[in-house]
Amino acid sequence: MEFAERLSALAAKVRQxxxxxxxxxxxxxxxxxxxxxxxxxxxxxxxLEVVPEFTADVGVKKGEKVDYAIVKDGEVQILIECKKSIEPVKIEHASQLFRYFAVTNARIAILTNGETYQFFTDLDAPNRMDAKPFLVLDLNDIDETLLPELQKLSKDVFDLDSIISAAGELKYIGELKRTLAAQFREPEDEWVKFLTARVYTGAYTQRVREQFTTLVGKATKQFLNDQVNERLKKALGAQAYAPNDDVAAAVVSSQPVAEADLAEADAIETTLEEIEGYQIVRAIVCSEVKPTRVVQRDAKSYFAVLLDDNNRKPIARLHFNRTQKYIGLFDANKEETRVPISSLEEIYEHTEALRASVKSYL
Structure with a gap:
């Protein structure tokens, strides 16, 4: 599953x-x-990677802790402070982050309630956390333009220098977009006055202000609708062609097959728990092969972990689409044995069997 798909799966879990x-x-x-x-x-x-209840004694009030510290290459790189999901994320909640940011090597701090993630760095002053985030991820409304930058914080492609260099632009673009969105939802008087001056030459009286507040609201909504409709027209126009008889016949004859394929694809639902199980299996067998050789393939009744994306080289199967979960292990003859598990952590109990499966294909 790609980065964006994993994020969508987590967003779905949050909504549920x-x-x-x-x-x-x-x-x-x-x-x-x-x-x-x-x-x-x-x-x-x-x-060695994630330290819960992280404490740094130097210059920090006693008894205070940051919820998580993420470590890479032996250094604390990211600090995370969490609040209840039912509470909005506010900078007032970040007092520990401010203090810990100054006494650790971390250049990234995250304040979150599990639904909204605010990412901070030290653009305004070295070793001092900014008061405003440079990136805001809302799982209820994911901005796909932010995903490439967010992915740079992931373990496999961690690129702190690139993140920091882009943070300034991300910060102001993000703030501008949120400001514009707020004006489109409920235009402020300054915004109304600014636009009114471009189209109305009379005095900006109370009556004019009230009139144009309504007009600006309508105009911005119509403008957005026009932009969306224009893009739809272009997209539909690019596909508007008249096929010849042979092509039309082929389309008609293949329609039942296509519908069946779509129905089967719709029936497959990759869950976040399956992805987490896959990551555990991959982490276990990475002692034998490179991580890129271990792939996943979902099916209706099970979630397969394969070597080299080859269904003849099964490493494990995760049977999580039921109340009782099972992990499917394979012997030298590729015969599957299902072992019940009650939690993802129990996968680690089968480390030797998983590694043995991989070794048999090498």
């Missing part, structure tokens, strides 16, 4: 479960830990 998440600990377990694991790619069960 937000109604039952009421505490900070529940938010961490249900939303934030999967974000660290599935999106950023760090092992939340490895204290």
């Amino acid at each position: 479960q937000r109604g039952v998440i009421e505490t900070e600990e529940a938010t961490k377990n249900a939303f934030v830990m999967p974000f660290i694991s599935s999106i950023l790619g760090y092992d939340v069960f490895n204290p």
